[in-house]
Amino acid sequence: MWAERTSQISLSGIREIFTLTRPDAINLGLGQPDFDTPVHIKEAAKKALDAGYTSYTPNLGFPELIDAIAHYYEQYGVHAGQEQIICTSGGSEALHLAFEALVNPGDEVILPDPGFVAYSPLTRVAGGVPVSARVKAEDGFKLQPNTVAECITEKTKVLIVNSPANPTGAVQRYDEIKGFVELAEDHDFYIVSDEVYDKLLYEGEHVSPASFDSERVIVVNSVSKTYAMTGWRLGYAIAPAALVEEMLKVHQYIQACAPSISQKAAYAALIGPQDSVRSMVKEFKTRRSVVMEHLNEIAECVTPEGAFYVFPRFATSDTSLDLTKKLAQGGVIVVPGSAFGRFGEGHVRISFAASRQDIDRAFLTIKEEVSAR
Ligand SMILES: Cc1ncc(COP(=O)(O)O)c(C=O)c1O
Numbered sequence: 359m360w361a362e363r364t365s366q367i368s369l370s371g372i373r374e375i376f377t378l379t380r381p382d383a384i385n386l387g388l389g390q391p392d393f394d395t396p397v398h399i400k401e402a403a404k405k406a407l408d409a410g411y412t413s414y415t416p417n418l419g420f421p422e423l424i425d426a427i428a429h430y431y432e433q434y435g436v437h438a439g440q441e442q443i444i445c446t447s448g449g450s451e452a453l454h455l456a457f458e459a460l461v462n463p464g465d466e467v468i469l470p471d472p473g474f475v476a477y478s479p480l481t482r483v484a485g486g487v488p489v490s491a492r493v494k495a496e497d498g499f500k501l502q503p504n505t506v507a508e509c510i511t512e513k514t515k516v517l518i519v520n521s522p523a524n525p526t527g528a529v530q531r532y533d534e535i536k537g538f539v540e541l542a543e544d545h546d547f548y549i550v551s552d553e554v555y556d557k558l559l560y561e562g563e564h565v566s567p568a569s570f571d572s573e574r575v576i577v578v579n580s581v582s583k584t585y586a587m588t589g590w591r592l593g594y595a596i597a598p599a600a601l602v603e604e605m606l607k608v609h610q611y612i613q614a615c616a617p618s619i620s621q622k623a624a625y626a627a628l629i630g631p632q633d634s635v636r637s638m639v640k641e642f643k644t645r646r647s648v649v650m651e652h653l654n655e656i657a658e659c660v661t662p663e664g665a666f667y668v669f670p671r672f673a674t675s676d677t678s679l680d681l682t683k684k685l686a687q688g689g690v691i692v693v694p695g696s697a698f699g700r701f702g703e704g705h706v707r708i709s710f711a712a713s714r715q716d717i718d719r720a721f722l723t724i725k726e727e728v729s730a731r
Pocket residue numbers: 389447448449450451474520523524552554579580581582588592593
């Protein structure tokens with residue numbers, strides 16, 4: 359009865375677990391910072407409201423915000439003109455626009471597996487075919503150029519790169535990113551680089567594929583994670599100008615523009631003081647140590663270098679979904695690795711976007727559950 363486009367995809371496995379949960383459960387399943395939006399950003403939004411910024415904005419976004427985004431990306435050696443940037447309703451919409459403007463029916467999209475839950479459904483909605491490129495624990499979950507090379511066919515249209523990565527916290531190295539860009543140039547496909555965790559980095563440096571001056575790279579980012587602004591729904595894409603034109607056509611008809619007040623708030627976030635980001639990252643880094651200390655007692659686990667997730671494998675015969683359900687019944691929410699692709703099976707995603715106290719309490723339950731088998 360419904361269109362194939364939607365009937366062939368399902369709701370995210372993450373939500374499924376949340377519905378099973380006791381009200382007093384400790385939530386280590388969150389995909390957003392457990393911090394409030396910094397005060398100066400909220401103030402800018404209030405000011406914008408009072409000044410009457412309550413109507414549609416230019417379709418691409420306020421020019422001052424576009425300039426601020428271009429300036430922000432200069433730090434990564436990316437020199438984008440105004441005509442190369444489109445503001446969207448979160449990074450999610452930017453991903454959707456990129457797929458809609460790039461993927462024809464039957465085109466293949468290579469995606470990291472395990473990887474962010476939206477990549478495969480968005481590929482399918484655009485009529486494309488998802489192709490899993492396995493990321494392995496022995497490589498620190500970093501996607502390898504030779505794994506990507508093995509996935510390339512005549513139909514390859516897009517490669518998704520996500521660094522720092524959800525759900526593994528892996529951070530790609532310079533040489534790997536360079537390798538992806540070379541493959542894209544040699545085999546005529548595009549890289550959609552999801553950089554929403556660019557600032558949540560504990561090791562190494564953020565390398566954007568767009569810094570290699572290629573016409574084949576689309577950057578997706580947002581203020582959601584860096585500035586604890588997930589509910590504001592403000593993201594953007596940086597792409598070759600001709601592709602921005604194509605993305606704009608879809609954006610104009612489904613969204614018109616990104617939310618006006620959120621654009622004003624995002625502008626304040628990008629150009630204002632960055633100490634809230636630094637203190638949030640410092641806190642996440644401490645929690646990462648706390649989580650790793652607990653995990654080292656009970657599991658094999660790669661130390662995440664970015665984002666706020668760890669992706670351990672426990673020695674158990676349970677599927678990751680069954681283990682997650684048992685933990686949920688015991689009062690701890692984590693996300694089954696299988697929600698992130700078939701190669702995520704056997705793992706769970708634990709988010710450290712929770713207080714240290716909650717993390718310590720949750721691990722009492724996790725240790726009990728895991729050592730009981
Ligand atoms: C890897 C990744 N990309 C994109 C998003 C979408 O974020 P937003 O739409 O809030 O910018 C998320 C959110 O969890 C994510 O983890």
